[in-house]
Amino acid sequence: DQQVKQNSPSLSVQEGRISILNCDYTNSMFDYFLWYKKYPAEGPTFLISISSIKDKNEDGRFTVFLNKSAKHLSLHIVPSQPGDSAVYFCAASARDTGNQFYFGTGTSLTVIP
Amino acid sequence: DTAVSQTPKYLVTQMGNDKSIKCEQNLGHDTMYWYKQDSKKFLKIMFSYNNKELIINETVPNRFSPKSPDKAHLNLHINSLELGDSAVYFCASSHRAGNTIYFGEGSWLTVV
Numbered sequence: 001d002q003q004v005k006q007n008s009p010s011l012s013v014q015e016g017r018i019s020i021l022n023c024d025y026t027n028s029m030f031d032y033f034l035w036y037k038k039y040p041a042e043g044p045t046f047l048i049s050i051s052s053i054k055d056k057n058e059d060g061r062f063t064v065f066l067n068k069s070a071k072h073l074s075l076h077i078v079p080s081q082p083g084d085s086a087v088y089f090c091a092a093s094a095r096d097t098g099n100q101f102y103f104g105t106g107t108s109l110t111v112i113p
Numbered sequence: 114d115t116a117v118s119q120t121p122k123y124l125v126t127q128m129g130n131d132k133s134i135k136c137e138q139n140l141g142h143d144t145m146y147w148y149k150q151d152s153k154k155f156l157k158i159m160f161s162y163n164n165k166e167l168i169i170n171e172t173v174p175n176r177f178s179p180k181s182p183d184k185a186h187l188n189l190h191i192n193s194l195e196l197g198d199s200a201v202y203f204c205a206s207s208h209r210a211g212n213t214i215y216f217g218e219g220s221w222l223t224v225v
Contacts, residue, residue, distance in 0.1 A: 002155075032211065034181055034213060034214070036216075039220075039221070040143070041221075042217035042218055042219070043205075043218045043219050044156075044203070044216045045215050045216070046213050046214070046215060049213055087154075089156060091214075093211055095211070098168070098169060098210065099209075099210040099211025100158055100161065100210075101156070101158070101214060102170055103148075103155075103156040105153065105154050105156075106154050106156075113185055
């Protein structure tokens with residue numbers, strides 16, 4: 001029972017353009033969301049978070065948007081750089097699930113120079 | 114200065130063996146976790162400890178036993194290894210349950 005889904009396993013974007021990574025969830029009680037970046041043979045690295053009281057959070061080139069009614073969040077990277085090439089995971093948690101985080105299966109982003 | 118460190122990074126072992134993966138965090142966090150990433154890249158929680166006490170124990174074979182000697186350490190022991198245990202195991206920690214999780218580099222376990 002996968003409560004967090006990333007339906008695009010891969011995405012290719014030209015350097016300098018915008019990368020948009022999408023994430024959908026099924027549990028309407030989720031109230032805290034995280035995005036992670038993972039390079040091969042390394043652990044996931046925290047990128048940016050958003051709580052359900054906001055619909056947008058920005059940190060440099062990274063912006064996360066949350067649409068609670070659609071149970072959808074997205075990560076925008078502008079401008080995309082070759083070093084952004086990695087696998088991106090979204091994760092969600094809720095107090096009624098013991099604050100346990102549920103992860104999507106990741107989207108592999110390739111930024112083409 | 115690694116925040117969450119786990120050893121070994123790579124482990125190849127035969128079926129039936131018993132092995133351990135060690136994890137230490139120097140972030141001063143109260144909560145530690147073990148996650149498993151399987152061949153389908155699905156990252157799923159196995160265990161969660163808060164101040165040395167087990168708070169989450171997902172449906173995991175009892176061949177897997179976590180041990181937390183103190184709140185900075187959470188080791189994973191696996192008995193009678195099976196082929197299906199081959200995966201990447203990530204240790205992680207957070208200030209409290211529900212806060213941002215910080216991961217270790219992963220331990221690649223291959224059972225042959």
